[in-house]
Amino acid sequence: MHTRIHDSKDALGRAAAACGAEEIKAAIAQKGAAAIVVATGASQFDTLAHLVTADLDWSKVTAFHLDEYVGISPDHPASFRRYLRERFVDKLPALGQFVEIAGDAADLQAEVARLGNLIAGVEIDVCFAGIGENGHLAFNDPPADFETEAAYLVVELDEACRRQQMGEGWFATLDEVPGQAISMSIRQMMKSRRLVLSVPDSRKAQAVKASLEGSVTPDVPASMVQRHGDVWLHLDGPSASLLQNGGR
Numbered sequence: 001m002h003t004r005i006h007d008s009k010d011a012l013g014r015a016a017a018a019c020g021a022e023e024i025k026a027a028i029a030q031k032g033a034a035a036i037v038v039a040t041g042a043s044q045f046d047t048l049a050h051l052v053t054a055d056l057d058w059s060k061v062t063a064f065h066l067d068e069y070v071g072i073s074p075d076h077p078a079s080f081r082r083y084l085r086e087r088f089v090d091k092l093p094a095l096g097q098f099v100e101i102a103g104d105a106a107d108l109q110a111e112v113a114r115l116g117n118l119i120a121g122v123e124i125d126v127c128f129a130g131i132g133e134n135g136h137l138a139f140n141d142p143p144a145d146f147e148t149e150a151a152y153l154v155v156e157l158d159e160a161c162r163r164q165q166m167g168e169g170w171f172a173t174l175d176e177v178p179g180q181a182i183s184m185s186i187r188q189m190m191k192s193r194r195l196v197l198s199v200p201d202s203r204k205a206q207a208v209k210a211s212l213e214g215s216v217t218p219d220v221p222a223s224m225v226q227r228h229g230d231v232w233l234h235l236d237g238p239s240a241s242l243l244q245n246g247g248r
Helices: 009-031 042-051 080-087 108-119 159-167 186-190 202-213 221-227
Strands: 002-006 034-038 061-065 067-069 097-099 126-129 152-156 180-184 194-199 231-236
Touching: 002 009, 009 034, 009 042, 009 126, 009 194, 009 231, 042 080, 042 126, 042 194, 061 080, 067 080, 097 108, 108 152, 108 180, 186 221, 194 202, 194 221, 202 221, 202 231
Parallel strands: 002 231, 034 061, 034 126, 061 097, 126 194, 194 231
Antiparallel strands: 067 180, 152 180
């Protein structure tokens, strides 16, 4: 586990983007192509803003979408497809491919199967993600399924997760936040060669502490990153504040 604590959200995002871009560049040099996973939410604003400026041959990169709400159209203000199109895809016209999740698909199991088929056999070089206030990883809320081999699955969102989405301003009321999402599974995320986690803000401090210093348990889904061999955790002072010695 490589833990880095930064003085500002911008510095955090710049460092996280550089960390991921380094691995993407190495993959392209080694294999002629790279595959990544891109995440959303307030924690990813600065990381994506810097990532899209990286000097990379984006035509050789395939990006997979991490998670999306069920029942939300891509035009909805809270849609993660819209988020990624505006902050990532549209800023990279040369991007090789973007595999997005259709959360409003009529047949959710067919959509899950489609995504699973597309990612099957693909080596993911970098997975960009965050850690939720309840310790979730992607939309795998506690208790998370650590055993499923499915690449994507339909998950239930708990109240803490839904309150976070409202608190970040994506929805006006709790009732507006969907109760389900399609999410990449924990096991699929753990198959990535490198995990780059961007986790700013004091509201994430308890989840960061539980994920890093507690036991590995489905009750703290992000604790599973303790078992990954190449994790880069980018924090700011507030999110690192409850770690032993402030994380330093």
